[in-house]
Amino acid sequence: MSSHQHQQDPNHVQKQPNGPKIKDVSGSVVVIMVPLPAQGHLNPLLELAHLIASYGVPVHYVGSASHNHQAKLRFHVPPSSTPGNIRFHDFPTPPFLSPAPSPNSPHKFPSHLQPVLETTSSLRSPVADLVRSLSSGSRRVVVVNDSLMASVVQDAASVPNAEIYIFYAVSAFALCWYVWESRGMAPPPEVEVDVAELISSKGFPSLLDSFTDEFLKFVASEDEFEKFSSGSIYNTCRVVEGRYVDLFASAATNGTMTKHWAIGPFNPVKVPEKRSRRSAHLCLEWLDKQAPSSVIYVSFGTTTVLSDEQIREIAMGLERSGQKFIWVLREADKADIFSGGGEARKIELPQGFEEMVETRDLGVVMRDWAPQLEILGHPATGGFLSHCGWNSCMESISMGVPILAWPMHSDQPWNAVLITRVLKIGLTVKDWMSQEDVVKSSTIEGTVKALMASEAGEEMRKRAAELGAAVRGSTDEGGVSRAELDSFIAHISR
Template sequence: MSSHQHQHDPNHVQKQPNRPKIKDVLGSVVVIMVPLPAQGHLNQLLELAHLVASYGVPVHYVGSASHNRQAKLRSHVPLLSTPSNIRFHDFPTPPFLSPAPSPNSPYKFPSHLQPAFDATVSLRGPIASLVRSLSSGSRRVVVVHDYLMASVVQDAASVPNAEIYVFNTVSALTLCWYMWESTGMAPPPEVELDIAELISSKGFPSFLHSITDEFLKFVASQNEFQKFSSGSIYNTCRVIEGHYVDLYASATANDTATKYWAIGPFNPVKVPEKTSRRSAHVCMEWLDKQAPSSVIYVSFGTATVLRDEQIREIAIGLERSGQKFIWVLREADKADIFSGGEARKIELPQGFEEMVETRDLGVVVRDWAPQLEILGHPATCVFLSHCGWNSCMESISMGMPILAWPMHSDQPRNAVLITRVLKIGLIVKDWMNQDDVVKSSTIEGAVKALMASEEGEQMRKRAAELGAAVRGSMDEGGVSRAELDSFISHISR
């Protein structure tokens, strides 16, 4: 039995949370969720919407028609179990460009999504109208917005019975890192020495090196509106990085007694069993036939574009590793994923897919894949990932170690958290050499190190133990459940 196998124990039943008895005092508190229109952001706030709605609180999820459709289409929570008190509002946005992502772009950052971000300015009026209309029939209107959507919810600050809460879509370590880096503050003495040295050194590229100037201006345009926030919500767990949650909270506390809640993981922590309702994706059928802890899952998220040369090296490295794999190889999302047009067909070495199928080495998935179900499957044992925060939280909550290949934004900091703080993974690509192609021999070596070495076994064991602790945090009496109870009690006070 593998070191993370206990997570699939059929005798383990996730406890039903003991909800606080607040419905009698709830009155008519309503929540509005305002996500940034990019998959990792849409998904997290929809998952939070499900958690809030499970307490009987009505939730209004707002965005353009295409982005709301995208969020629903890719939701981990089956539509049949969607609470009836989540309502989607399709607000009109002006037409925006939706260019195909370019593998030859000088940036790994998905700059092709910028037109969709810029178009969100048009949501300000409809959101203000929604807040006002709900406020007239509600005791309190609670607006939870993505950090990068602060400007579009600013009018809620002038509604007497409305409150605004910011959702931070990144890890607490990343928030601390950015704060220390941007202010020139030295990390406090209790921060791990090698992390403090990384933060203080000029050797690790700054956050500004991993985003575009255009996106930096967009971020800056949101900053002045954070002053309206009554509190912050994180998709993280104190079991994972409570130390950094507290450090960030204490460093950013102000005179208004801002509150902080580490509510994660937002994603479901119990995935459907083979016998119960789950996706009938072809890769799940293939996984069911594989030995326990024998498969590596490869996915670089929804916004990563890799050059053909790099894809060839990954293919050769996976084949030579001798390990079975599921590789999600799809083009990065456009700003509007439903806008049509011919998508780039990502080329693999000639005959590779036929060879993989003939030798039953793995599955190459060219479309959307049920990532959480794959990570929670007994046959899966390693995740080769770009370290987007969504993927990190899903992997950690399923007890899965990570081969870290960060691309841009917060991902390099998340990779440090995974490999140096939590010690549940290995770096595949050195962030200092962003433009280099990672050779097949490096990929092969990293896979073997995590799947077939004593050091890898220790990491897999730590990942399994951390996953069990994180899943337990969502049970009755668990630390994340207590934080969620606290948030619901606070907004319904």
Template sequence: MKEVSRSVVVIMVPLPAQGHLNQLVELAYLVASYGIPVHYVGSASHNHQAKLRSHIPPSSSPSDICFHNFPTPPFLSPAPNPNSTCKFPSHLQPAFDAASLLRGPIASLIRSLSLESRRVVVVHDSLMGSVVQDAASVPNAENYVFHSVSAFALYWYKWEATGIVLPREEEVDIVELLSSNGFPSLQDSFTDEFLKFIALQHEFKKLSSGIIYNTCRVVEGHYVDLFTSATANSITTKHWAIGPFNPVKVPEKKSRRSAHGCMEWLDKQALNSVIYVSFGTTTALSNKQIHEIATGLECSGQKFIWVLREADKADVFSGGGEARKIELPQGFEEMVETRDLGLLVRDWAPQLEILGHPATGGFLSHCGWNSCMESISMGVPILAWPMHSDQPRNAVLISKVLKIGLIVKDCMSQNKVVKSSEIQGAVKALMASEQGDEMRKRAAELGVAVRGSMDEGGVSRAELDSFITHISR
């Protein structure tokens, strides 16, 4: 890309949780590819986490990205509780509270860069508004809110909070679903402590000059427009749907970034024969639920890769405390190996590469927005098992709107153990039925469109160009 004026600098301010850290690292890479210097700020631990788990190989990362390791106050980093009645990761709250004290160092960085730059552009997670509030007092600084969740979830959160009028009749079915018993409301989705945290951050939305979404208009342009209309009375006037931020082309076999053993195993499997199973970084499943999943996968007869690792602590590098031993049914691992039924991955998995492999035909997922966008980008249908936060709404988008997935029966009830028979039936429905084949076809077509949106002249590339042009004006 043609380099723009280097008198513009960008500061990225993420929320310290994996699903938020990585999105702004990916956006930093995209912005830096235009020749714009980017400053990524956070604690040393969270910056290291972001770089370690990034899709971008260190050898290809632009030199224009500078990571600032700001000290944060010590905080507890408790292990996630697999038996908690509230699946929202409240164990991460201490890290969020500690990060809110980055206001001073970030204000100093903004002022320092403002003295040597024509414009300082602060892109901050929507949940870090209080941290960047001092940018409003710097004449040549601008704030831009970054939303890490789907436009679909944002719009329906807005509808629930304000009762805005529905624009079209066909969305009545969605309203009925979101209003039904068992579907978590906005209040039920989060702890009281986190709701207060959200309210505090949203007080500073009026300081924003625009909104950036990690989504693609090919996927949910209708809901980007709806949310834009729903916020039309605010000061914000600029909206950009720039996603997906993740790479849309995975490395070829000979030049893979990952040397993970699961890739060699996938190379030996038939087309669309493997279901990838992963529930993200924030939720710990009970041993009882893990037993049911194991039995369901075995009885389905479908090949699988199952990422069976503990959820992240607030500081993923901190020691202390005895690590939980995740229990599987007796003899399960031996059976899987003997029958070559699948792989159990207990470390960090190369998710994007797995989803991009031709042998992968489905994704049993918690429906975190990163995982949804990666699966959509690779054209893989989703078996949705939402746990908390925006995930239930993302599951509705996947299954009811895009029609590229199924919802695991009764999983909307957060405290209910889903039985192995239900898991078995859902896996077979996605992987071994005409209905599943139709979803796979729709997902593949959507994946082609999303990947094309990032090409020169594509809709997402045009939105990114528009954002770069705006901040470089």
């Protein structure tokens, strides 16, 4: 039996919160969600919107028409199970450049998305109008904004019956290091010994290496508006990083932000056994035929651009590892994923590679959007070669799947340290401080084999399965994440 074949176990059915102990506050309390317009930020706030709406609380989700469409199109919950009390507001934004991401960029940070980030200030006025409009017919208006949209919601602070809560789209572990480094603070003594060793060896990621100057200025410009917030919400679970939630809470307290809720995982922790037509993907049919824990899932998220040379090395490494795989090979998102213009890059694989993969039944190469949560929740999936974006980490953790960590930029290097050094449910593919631009096929082959075909890898899979079971349990009635969600609903409906 697979180490995470619990997905077929009826004892592990997720109990969706229906607010059994919370009064129905529909009509008296409303929530407004204000996400940053990038996939890794759009999706978790839409997931949170569904959790809150299941308690009978109306939710208003705001953004540009194209980004709202993107959020709905890629959402993994079928429309049939969607609460009817979520309303989308399409607000106009100024035109922005939407260049194709470049594989030849000198840094991996998705700076091609910066133009759309600069347009978000135009949402301030319509969001303020919406808050005031809803405030006249509601007892309380609750604004939940991405931490990078704090300036957009600032006017809600002047509405007497409105409250603002910040959502952090990254791990609490990454938030701690951001605060400590930006303030020149040393981490407290209780931080894990092996992380301290990593710091002393100068192998620890730095803000300057992970972000562009332009983006760091954008972050700093939003920080000053966090003073209007009454609390913080995290897509994490205290089972996973409760210590770091508390450490960040103590480091970030500004005198007003005294409430902290670790509500994650936001994603469903039970993959439906009966697949919808939309998710009845060929790769899932292929997975059905594979042995338990025998397949490694390879995906680098929506903002990673790989060079042709790196793609060739990955292809050779996967082939030589002898392990079955599903590889999502698609271009990174543009700022507007629906915009045309320019010739789309054709991602080339070594000649004959896809034919060889199909002939030997070695795996599946996917060039479109993948049903990631269902792939990770499938009993045949035994590992995840990942960029370590936080949504991917939480989905993998909640499904009990260990990770081969290959961070690219942003918070990903810190998440990789959390996965490999703190939780010990993954291995490092590429040393963050290595100056080598291309990871060689021999390294990829070796780490894939180490995770998928060794005793040490099997032990790691067991640890991941145990952590996944604990995280899933936390969302059940009486579990810590469920209690945090109940606490948040009780607080806003007080």
